[in-house]
Amino acid sequence: MARSFNLADALERAIGYYMTAVADRLLAEGLPVDSISAFGRYDDEEERKHGNDDEEGGRAVSRGMLFTPVNAEGVVAALDLPGPAYRVLFALRSRSEPGGRAEMGQNQIAALLGLSRPSVTSGLRELILARLVTKQRNGVYRINAMLAAYETPADARAAIDAMDPADRLDDPHFVARYHQAVQDYRDQLARERRKKLRVA
Structure with missing residues (x-):
């Protein structure tokens, strides 16, 4: 039971970091953002710190995910x-x-x-x-x-x-x-x- 709770908690943290990173990038690009759906690829320093990403070329990258603005x-x-x-x-x-x-x-x-x-x-x-x-x-x-x-x-x-x-x-x-x-x-x-x- 404890393992399931920890997994859910880790996923919640990962999605939160991801959405913040993507929203910052989109707003900086001047895109007409209404909201963010949490299924996109992202590069995020916080994720690397928390160990939730794979390393690829020295950058934290979530694989096989997409986002929509x-x-x-x-x-x-x-x-x-x-x-x-x-x-x-x-x-x-x-x-x-x-x-x-x-x-x-x-x-x-x-x-x-x-x-x-x-x-x-x-x-x-x-x-x-x-x-x-x-x-x-x-x-x-x-x-x-x-x-x-x-x-x-x-x-x-x-x-x-x-x-x-x-x-x-x-x-x-x-x-x-x-x-x-x-x-x-x-x-x-x-x-x-x-x-x-x-x-x-």
Whole structure:
């Protein structure tokens, strides 16, 4: 029992040191930080002192971890997306490569989440309308650069600097733009239905 408690305590300390180090680096880089998710790579002197890291080239490095500069739950809550869209987003995000590329077919997502294929299709459509996900080709998606995970703050900064301003989650019109995109999509469907009725 004592060993489990000590392990939990050590993990808590490690995550705390990591989050502080990453937050300092991101703020110094001028990134639009909303919050830090504790799953990123870091270099940290305190971690070396506490013996929680491996040594690599004289620096303390946590292996096989990624970080994201923005907390997805907080940023996208105001969008009021349908439930399946959130689940699809987090499924893609949890399996994405550094930089946000995720290779998952709709059938695979549906099986993973226990959703129907139409629910996944609808969820992906909402994510694309919201500019949270882009479809690169069938089964390959890219998560918004401000929600993606990265190996270093420099990678995050480069990706965010290269973004289309309309895709930025800190744009004051981001939520309104999503709702307008949804309305435009519905209007388009209505026009197509009317056109089919006239043809029939």
